[in-house]
Amino acid sequence: MPKIGMEPVRRKALVDAAMRVIGDHGSLAVTMSEIAKQAGVSPALAHHYFGSKEQLLIETVRVHLQRLRDSVVTALRAATTPREKLSAVIRVSFQADQFAPETIAAWLAFYAEAQRSEETRRFLVIYARRLHSNLVANLKALCAAGDAERIAEGAAAMIDGLYIRQSLRSAPISTEASIALTEDYLTTNLDAVKG
Amino acid sequence: MPKIGMEPVRRKALVDAAMRVIGDHGSLAVTMSEIAKQAGVSPALAHHYFGSKEQLLIETVRVHLQRLRDSVVTALRAATTPREKLSAVIRVSFQADQFAPETIAAWLAFYAEAQRSEETRRFLVIYARRLHSNLVANLKALCAAGDAERIAEGAAAMIDGLYIRQSLRSAPISTEASIALTEDYLTTNLDAVKG
């Protein structure tokens, strides 16, 4: 069975498995055994490639934030006007795979983990900054800098808040409704500062 | 040392200790020993009064949501007009003790826990519904029912989102700024649907 060049394959499998197990479990209190089983390897192998559980989890956050970033970059490229780019950022935030219950549960778990793990926190801060700057950059083309900052703060908070509320699965809000609410926030605010 | 009638005293001390330890630790992965130590009793006593760790944690959520509820009720009583009542709800959400880093860390941990514990989830759903209905009830006095629903969803999401972003402690937003942002959201939206 042992073939050469398995490392990248196993690393990816383990990171994907970790995200799935964390999402299902709704918490980082998952065992290396569960993750390894899900990836179809032994727990020992997971340790062999990642050194520790913490490292595997950190790598899991990193990889998934990278994927989210890639989605945003692609969506931004496809949009042309600032207003379209703003919509693109919002759309990606709520796109199906991001807004799935297990994904939301996983992100929530990572936010909790960030209270203890400086490295996890760093990654999430990068995400928050990126979202903020994507919003501000495009808003500045549509209104004064001060207003752009304020509207961006509000929009970012609303996006994150819609995630949290989604995590409770009571009165779940549809993807479309979430997008509509955020779009509406931008439109109303842009109109207000202009008119 | 053993005096009679200690049960309520110990229960309160343990619940308070749990909240403090969870807040400091930033996670529910705290030990009964830590909580008991913080409360100045033995771990065995914590089990004696609560039966299990899970029950102690559930009781901790319940008690703290009850306190939050009391604050809101008091603040609502002090306000007279619908608009003032809306401001009261917002003010309480961001009041000092609620917005302290340890408190936010604790809530975050409870939200994560709610993915696994049905009972924890139930309590948080009750909080979400209460916030929503407090907002809707007063908004309905100021605009059409449909708009009230929508604005309430947005405001609730924004409040929760500001909490999450606060938890990362990067570019922390002040209490006043958070209140201003949410107030501004309400004002702008109410103006938009009226004018």
Next chain:
DNA sequence: TATTTTTGATTGACTGATCAATCAATAAAA
């Protein structure tokens, strides 16, 4: 080509630490 050596991949079995939970025992009030 055939044979040996090396190296990467992989695991089962084990260890040490941690922790929730239990329980028997003690001490003081009623």
Next chain:
DNA sequence: TTTTATTGATTGATCAGTCAATCAAAAATA
């Protein structure tokens, strides 16, 4: 004496992390 409060000691389970051993492909050598 009965009841309530309290704890130290202990247990049983869970898990992260380690390690020595195995297996097979690839590389080196004959």
